[in-house]
Amino acid sequence: MTDPFTLRQVDELVTRSHSDGITDLATAALIELDAKLLLVPTAIRELDTPPAWALPCGPVLPGETVTDGLHRILAQALGYSNAQITGFLGIVDAENGTRTFVFSTTVDHPDSVCWAGDVPHRWIDNISISDLVPEINPVLRAYYTHDFS
Helix, strand or coil, X not given: CCCHHHHXXXXXXXXXXXXXXXXXXXXXXXXXXXXXXXXXXXXXCCCCCCCCEECCEEXXXXXXXXXXXXXXHHHHHHCCCCCEEEEEEEEEECCXXXXXXXXXXXXXXXHHCCCCCXXXXXXXXXXXXXHHCHHHHHHHHHHHHCCCC
């Protein structure tokens, strides 16, 4: 992501989040391949329920920027060490008080998400993702109305 306005906007939103008392920050990646979006199972689920699905996401650690956190998460969870952030799509606030910063990304060989052979995932169209992850709809609108290339 090379647009300094967008980087400045993200920094300002992080500062505003802290001023508003929001200390739990997370970051998520919207990764597209052949008009389908990548979903991974959420980490938290009840034992007797099917997995819930979400964008690749994780917490921002103390001392990390949200973009540094995104790079770490994609490298650790999916094996993507060369992810390129192409745009900032917005924030999603969870009921537990966590604020998630969502970015569009490109990755080398997105179809090789199973780099270790055991990473559960789904590639899903944008209509179905709206049903599975309804809180993502504003982010999808931002993604499809901007050209991040």
